[in-house]
Amino acid sequence: MTSNDPQLEFWFDFGSNYSYLATMRIEALAAAHGVRVLWKPFLLGPVFKAFGWNSSPFVLQKEKGAYVWRDMQRQCDKYGLPWTQPSAFPRRALLPLRVALLGAAEPWIGAFCQRIMQANFVDDREIDDPQLVGDVLAALGLDASALLAAANTEQHKLAMRAQGEQAVQRGMFGAPMFFAGDDMFWGNDRLEDAVAWAAGHVAARIDLA
């Protein structure tokens, strides 16, 4: 794909269960519509804190939380995805998010994100762990220690923080979020709509040219 292809921003946190569904589905859907995915890892916790919540709404509201785990099992069955309810939720994911931000435009970003998601939502493992993240990078044939070092520089930590500030500024209140231009779509349930919107909008722009 080229930079002239229609683009869809995909904002996600590795701790977010509905981001797991979107991470596993987005590449095939976007490719089928000729849409390029712009991976936008961000920390959801500070966004929730900006709303005065000290955890996920799924934790703060026990009825919604109970529903969500049942819903996840059904959704994963529908999409043919494996699923294990994580024994800790929401999991802290700062290190893998920093690595994802580092590799956001690299060819390995999709595979990296899928493997981190699987570690959380299939293998029920802690993911904010240098050993686990390093193993995933190495399994992808990458230089794990160089990437982990780059992810932990002061400059890159600031870039990660700026990403979260942009999320708040653009009105995000959860994850996953998709942006086709300025048009925001919330949740895995809107992935199909967002991809179609991104594809159609560029077509409309070409018609006008």
Next chain:
Amino acid sequence: MTSNDPQLEFWFDFGSNYSYLATMRIEALAAAHGVRVLWKPFLLGPVFKAFGWNSSPFVLQKEKGAYVWRDMQRQCDKYGLPWTQPSAFPRRALLPLRVALLGAAEPWIGAFCQRIMQANFVDDREIDDPQLVGDVLAALGLDASALLAAANTEQHKLAMRAQGEQAVQRGMFGAPMFFAGDDMFWGNDRLEDAVAWAAGHVAARIDLA
């Protein structure tokens, strides 16, 4: 349809915008799968109050609220439904809900609910209004004054309150909600899943018999 058909409970409030989408879509979808709709009108406000919220989450959280109106326009465009952002939200709907509870098993329930929803989300009219509700009933060829009188008896008011208590008891935290047996599905986005689940579950029970 007979009482042996698979059934899907549809819990809704006329003030809920995503209930509007489901109200306009459920009859055709359910009929296509041989599923009978059990209409379950309830007052969402007391459920929100049970969670300590004094209004809709779309009002309490302005970012989510702004998103929801944009989402509604796109969803209505997708489904080919008319849409006007109501000038008052969420609208109080106690009287039409009482009438809907009265007529829940009557052949006119679907048409009545669709017309009340259209008054709120297309014509932008107050719906907790005896004149408007009476006009809708009369337009359906029904005895408006007899139905309004029956809706306002003390006994029926208690039935309406019991409906809301059941909603809290069964773990509802929003609307629309669908139940296929004990399986709860939340939101218009899950209508297709809920209908398919209801249809499939009865087939499974027959297999076991």
